[in-house]
Amino acid sequence: MFRKHEPRFTLSLLFVLAFLFPILTCTPSFAAAGAGSSSSPYSVAQAISKQDGTTKTVSGYVVGQPTSANVVITSGYPNDYALALADSPSESNIANMVYIQVPAAFRADFGLKSKPSLKGKKVTITGVLGAYFSHAGIKDVTAMISSDPSGPGAPGVGSYYDPAIGKTGSSLKSALHEIIDGHDEVSYANVWDALRETDEDPNNANNVILLYTGRSQAKTANGSGVNDWNREHVWAKSHGNFGTVLGPGTDLHHLRPADVLVNSTRNNLDFDNGGSEHSEARGNYYDSDSWEPRDSVKGDVARMLFYMAVRYEGDDGEINLELNNQVNNGTAPYHGKLSVLLQWNAQDPVDAFERNRNEVIYNKYQHNRNPFIDHPEWASVIWQ
Secondary structure: OHHHHHHHHHHHHHHHHHHHHHHHHHOOOOOOOOOOOOOOOEOHHHHHHOOOOOEEEEEEEEEEEEEEOOEEEOOOOOOOOEEEEEOOOOOOOHHHOEEEEOOHHHHHHHOOOOOHHHOOOEEEEEEEEOOEOOEOEEEEEEEEEEOOOOOOOOOOOOOOOHHHOOOOHHHHHHHHHHHHOOOOOOOHHHHHHHHHHHOEEOOEEEEEEOOOOOOEEEOOOEOOOOOOEEEEEOOOOOOOOOOOOOOOOOOHHHEEEEEHHHHHHHOOOEEOOOOEEOOOOOOOEEOOOEEEOOHHHHHHHHHHHHHHHHHOEOOOOOOEOEEOOOOOOOOOOEEOOHHHHHHHHHHOOOOHHHHHHHHHHHHHHOOOOOHHHHOOOHHHHHOO
8 A cells, every 4th residue: 555655655745845946945044033123133034024114234245236126246346336235145046135225424335346345244234124226125224334343334343342232222321331431531631632633634634624614624723713623522511510520521532623613602502403504614503502513423423422421320430421302401411402313323324534533542542432333223222
């Protein structure tokens, strides 16, 4: 009896295997399912299956540049506008790739025409899951980080953030505080020379870039004169009355060169949208209780305030600084407006200038980092 049915069984089994083989070989793998967060990113396969308009973090390997829905090129890249990611660096099936729309701010570091060596490297991207080139994609990207320690967007410090991985909310905030706490302090007098290096004009080594005006000005033109630049406390030093004391008053992660008169107008205003345009600092707006910086530094401002709120938590005799959703905070140790700062963080992605500041401060001066330059997506994870 068994022998009579054996041929029929074998044929049936072969039929089933033949039917399943193309499905098994073409279906994306879900080997490492994530939650779509910075600490637990989606795989590319998950991103392909969940094109629902939500903002998620996705990790994958750069396999080429899409030029249409059905074409991904692997050399001779025409521009820096797009990437194709896959769960394997050797993937060739376009169905298993997700297309990335690369924003202008990231093209110099993540465009394949500028950085062809990026092919085969793993990157982590935060953006909106939605069709691009009529193909599964990620658009409105707010963060791009390379896993290559020497690559673009990478912290470059190995396991620096390991204690924070996997945490959210107040637990993430506490973990980051422990990582960046206890930095080497710089005297207020030495801040002048430090800013000449951290904010150097990349196109003119004799100048610094002023925060609000964007003006390139001689490094030596600092002081209190009408057209001089001085030291702007982005977290207004009267918000907590810490003045210029070592620590919050001299922390380079929130001190920037600014035009003297523009700095005076900003004074200790909280940050918010709206007001009248400043006559000398075009693109900056202000009213009686708030200041709105120009678009290209909105994210810079937000990330500096995020840093201050995490770095200074009231331990070791230091002040406890916190963000809130208000303006007119006065001398209280609060700064606002949090909801607007989160919007600015997403609106103005981290650029090469910010990353360079972070490296100089870390390597030469304070030996701590601004986590929100390395991981801007962590802001919304902490202040949900």
